Amino acid sequence: MVGTHRQQRNGVTRRQFGGLLAAGALVAGSGWPLGVAAAPPVLRVRIGSDIGNLDPARIFQIENQTVATQIYNGLVKYDEASNALVPDLATSWEISGDGTVYSFALRSGVVWHKNYGPFTSDDVKFSFERVLDPQTGSSYAGQLASIKSVETPAPDRVVITLKEPNSGFLHKVSAFNQGWILSRKALGEIGEKAYALNPVGTGPFVFQVWTPGREVRLSANKDYFDGAPKVEELLFRVIKDETAAAIALENGEVDIFFGLQQPEVIQRLKGGGQVTVLDRDANHTINLILNTSIKPLGDVRVRQAISHAINRKALIDGFFKGTKTEASGFLTSSFQEFTNDVAAYPYDPQKAKALLKEAGVGPFTLDLVAPGANPYDKIVVPIASDLAAVGIDAKIKVLERGAYLQARNKGTVPTCVTGVVGAPDPDSPILSMFAKSSFPPGLNTSHYEGVEDLIAAARQAQGDAARKEVYGKIQAKVMGDAPIVPLYADRLYIAHTKGVSGFVQNSLFTMSAYPVVLAG
Amino acid sequence: MDRLTRQLTQLAITVFGIVTVTFFLVRMIPGDPAQYMLGDYATEEALATLRAQLGLDRPVIVQYGLYALRALTGDFGASVVTGRPALEEILSSLPDSALLAFAGLAIAVVIGIPLGIVTAERQGSWSDLLIMVVALFGISFPVFWLGLASVLLFSQELKWFPALGASSGGGFLDQIHHLVLPAGVLGVSVAAYITRLTRSAMLEVLNQDYIRVARAMGVPQRRVVWRLALKNALVPILAIVGVTFAWSLGSAILIEVVFSRPGIGSMILKAVSARDYQLVQAGVLVLAVAVVLVNSLLDLAYGLVDPRLSAR
Numbered sequence: 001m002v003g004t005h006r007q008q009r010n011g012v013t014r015r016q017f018g019g020l021l022a023a024g025a026l027v028a029g030s031g032w033p034l035g036v037a038a039a040p041p042v043l044r045v046r047i048g049s050d051i052g053n054l055d056p057a058r059i060f061q062i063e064n065q066t067v068a069t070q071i072y073n074g075l076v077k078y079d080e081a082s083n084a085l086v087p088d089l090a091t092s093w094e095i096s097g098d099g100t101v102y103s104f105a106l107r108s109g110v111v112w113h114k115n116y117g118p119f120t121s122d123d124v125k126f127s128f129e130r131v132l133d134p135q136t137g138s139s140y141a142g143q144l145a146s147i148k149s150v151e152t153p154a155p156d157r158v159v160i161t162l163k164e165p166n167s168g169f170l171h172k173v174s175a176f177n178q179g180w181i182l183s184r185k186a187l188g189e190i191g192e193k194a195y196a197l198n199p200v201g202t203g204p205f206v207f208q209v210w211t212p213g214r215e216v217r218l219s220a221n222k223d224y225f226d227g228a229p230k231v232e233e234l235l236f237r238v239i240k241d242e243t244a245a246a247i248a249l250e251n252g253e254v255d256i257f258f259g260l261q262q263p264e265v266i267q268r269l270k271g272g273g274q275v276t277v278l279d280r281d282a283n284h285t286i287n288l289i290l291n292t293s294i295k296p297l298g299d300v301r302v303r304q305a306i307s308h309a310i311n312r313k314a315l316i317d318g319f320f321k322g323t324k325t326e327a328s329g330f331l332t333s334s335f336q337e338f339t340n341d342v343a344a345y346p347y348d349p350q351k352a353k354a355l356l357k358e359a360g361v362g363p364f365t366l367d368l369v370a371p372g373a374n375p376y377d378k379i380v381v382p383i384a385s386d387l388a389a390v391g392i393d394a395k396i397k398v399l400e401r402g403a404y405l406q407a408r409n410k411g412t413v414p415t416c417v418t419g420v421v422g423a424p425d426p427d428s429p430i431l432s433m434f435a436k437s438s439f440p441p442g443l444n445t446s447h448y449e450g451v452e453d454l455i456a457a458a459r460q461a462q463g464d465a466a467r468k469e470v471y472g473k474i475q476a477k478v479m480g481d482a483p484i485v486p487l488y489a490d491r492l493y494i495a496h497t498k499g500v501s502g503f504v505q506n507s508l509f510t511m512s513a514y515p516v517v518l519a520g
Numbered sequence: 521m522d523r524l525t526r527q528l529t530q531l532a533i534t535v536f537g538i539v540t541v542t543f544f545l546v547r548m549i550p551g552d553p554a555q556y557m558l559g560d561y562a563t564e565e566a567l568a569t570l571r572a573q574l575g576l577d578r579p580v581i582v583q584y585g586l587y588a589l590r591a592l593t594g595d596f597g598a599s600v601v602t603g604r605p606a607l608e609e610i611l612s613s614l615p616d617s618a619l620l621a622f623a624g625l626a627i628a629v630v631i632g633i634p635l636g637i638v639t640a641e642r643q644g645s646w647s648d649l650l651i652m653v654v655a656l657f658g659i660s661f662p663v664f665w666l667g668l669a670s671v672l673l674f675s676q677e678l679k680w681f682p683a684l685g686a687s688s689g690g691g692f693l694d695q696i697h698h699l700v701l702p703a704g705v706l707g708v709s710v711a712a713y714i715t716r717l718t719r720s721a722m723l724e725v726l727n728q729d730y731i732r733v734a735r736a737m738g739v740p741q742r743r744v745v746w747r748l749a750l751k752n753a754l755v756p757i758l759a760i761v762g763v764t765f766a767w768s769l770g771s772a773i774l775i776e777v778v779f780s781r782p783g784i785g786s787m788i789l790k791a792v793s794a795r796d797y798q799l800v801q802a803g804v805l806v807l808a809v810a811v812v813l814v815n816s817l818l819d820l821a822y823g824l825v826d827p828r829l830s831a832r
Contacts, residue, residue, distance in 0.1 A: 058557065060561075137570050137573070138566060139566050141563065142561070197603070212612050212613060241780070244683050247671055248683040250676070401551075403550040405551065406552055407550075418560075441564050442563070
């Protein structure tokens with residue numbers, strides 16, 4: 001009996017193979033790329049979802065931003081390690097005494113990818129004016145709104161005049177989103193629509209081909225102004241599932257695992273010891289936003305009570321297995337303006353109850369609105385039970401992403417979960433979450449307007465010390481008013497094989513492949 | 521000729537109906553493609569500009585009219601997210617989906633039909649019971665579980681096959697090497713259905729009078745089963761194979777996710793979550809055409825298997 005069964009199985013295996021050969025014949029017939037052995041050193045990087053748009057005026061999402069990081073340069077850039085602003089396409093700059101005129105000396109001899117000619121000051125003018133043009137419909141027009149004019153006295157000189165002093169202006173023209181410079185000629189010839197996936201930059205890698213759902217292929221820019229990259233090709237592979245990506249990394253099918261987030265997978269890769277796992281504080285915190293325009297959240301004591309009621313340490317240690325860090329405010333330590341000299345809300349259910357009583361608020365119902373994406377749809381569960389313990393009946397409402405964005409945009413949700421991912425520019429989270437100009441449809445779902453005067457003061461502040469002082473005041477005021485509860489400071493994880501060296505992790509939630517050397 | 525016209529008409533009507541329903545359905549889901557594209561920082565003006573550029577500010581019925589007119593000329597619109605022709609983008613993953621479906625089904629047929637025959641032949645025996653229980657497991661286990669388990673076993677532990685189910689610019693053998701696990705998992709999960717179906721189809725035929733007569737006349741068992749019974753049981757089996765093929769073109773999403781393979785299913789899923797209306801429509805269109813084509817081919821195949829059916 002066992003014998004016949006065996007035979008059956010062996011027979012099947014042979015025929016299975018036959019089936020595969022037949023399937024293979026189909027591939028051969030369909031004219032797929034065949035028979036090219038991978039000879040030159042290719043750096044293979046995992047990304048968690050497909051790219052869609054690499055136009056700096058419209059770019060969004062970490063995968064797009066990560067690919068664009070390899071292609072474009074800005075006038076200045078963040079040093080990967082220290083987050084200091086350092087020269088990129090501009091070699092030096094001067095700021096007028098009143099802080100309104102920025103004059104940049106540009107690098108000479110830089111050429112655009114794919115024979116689009118030399119890079120000049122006109123491209124800088126074109127890039128910024130394009131973002132500002134309402135016809136472009138750029139989400140980042142607001143970032144450059146302080147620009148009055150861009151002049152090009154010489155091909156290697158660009159002068160930007162501001163409407164009023166803006167001490168954080170260099171952040172706006174750094175190599176990220178609207179700060180990435182594109183070529184007037186390339187965009188004109190390729191066309192607005194097609195450009196989204198035919199980007200042309202001056203960066204270390206040249207965009208070659210995007211295969212939907214599968215991969216993005218870039219080649220080394222031999223003419224890169226800082227010297228050619230040390231790998232011939234750069235391949236971004238779309239691998240959604242983190243467990244599969246971890247196995248692929250350990251098997252050497254990919255070299256770098258970008259966007260490593262699941263606590264179990266992080267622990268697994270660390271424990272395995274076969275690969276290197278890097279981690280670093282991100283530039284963003286994940287916050288529970290409280291809508292102050294909805295009763296009883298308008299009362300500061302209620303908001304403070306909620307802050308005291310949530311056991312954030314348990315969330316980090318339990319749910320995240322220690323892969324995130326506690327946040328004292330909405331900025332993380334990777335900002336130069338960061339301070340932890342702000343009101344703290346240690347976990348204290350008794351105090352929360354007392355505050356609610358003091359505010360004269362009886363038991364009430366609160367909708368916890370979260371997007372249907374890991375981990376946000378899960379962390380609201382322990383938060384709801386923490387709130388229940390102090391007499392707040394929290395109802396969890398997880399919405400599919402599109403529906404969530406729409407609901408948050410209307411500004412009528414009592415709570416939501418927001419993190420402002422991006423550059424170490426304190427204006428980015430502050431203006432997005434706490435400025436009146438960002439009232440829904442912006443990200444200020446709190447409808448908070450307590451720091452308008454301080455925001456104006458921050459623009460005027462000249463010099464690092466003055467900036468640090470006024471941004472310190474903003475952090476203290478916001479945390480005192482508690483329109484948000486910082487749930488945790490995000491921590492970024494990237495893993496790579498032992499064959500990768502020279503890699504530097506940044507805090508922007510992107511990565512640069514330029515310094516990477518591949519062994520063997 | 522008449523038959524061809526009839527099938528073409530059927531194709532046109534089906535596709536028209538499905539695309540129309542999809543058109544209105546995707547627009548009924550809450551969410552906004554402009555919001556998705558521009559992200560968290562989008563200003564109201566930027567959203568309005570993009571909506572106008574995409575024509576989303578017009579009444580839905582006008583949008584539908586324009587879409588239908590353009591579709592008649594073969595223009596199915598551009599993807600909202602990437603700006604590339606939607607049909608082209610969908611068709612770019614058709615080879616991946618077709619290959620997976622084809623290889624998976626080949627495996628399923630090769631495993632499922634013989635097992636179905638063996639179990640029908642030995643109905644009530646231990647081997648029948650064992651195979652049926654295994655097949656029940658095959659049906660009950662979710663395909664992503666089978667996928668992850670096979671990656672852990674064959675890729676991580678044994679290192680026989682890559683964890684990624686799609687090769688990147690590799691040669692023919694490399695492509696096959698990457699395909700084995702995803703196709704195997706799809707094949708095994710579908711094989712369970714085919715086994716059970718073959719078994720019941722065979723049982724029905726084996727109990728018929730002509731089989732009893734053949735046996736009484738001393739026709740060897742092998743010939744009874746493989747020539748006389750199987751041929752008659754083949755029509756329902758073919759039907760399920762065809763339907764499964766069409767189904768797995770679009771529904772192998774979980775396999776595609778576990779094995780990081782591109783495919784029409786995951787493309788449509790991505791398009792739905794991005795509210796990329798044109799891409800969803802193009803995807804559904806391609807699937808609808810595939811289903812109708814497969815059914816037409818099946819009609820032909822039935823005729824070959826059972827000449828009585830083509831006389832109709």
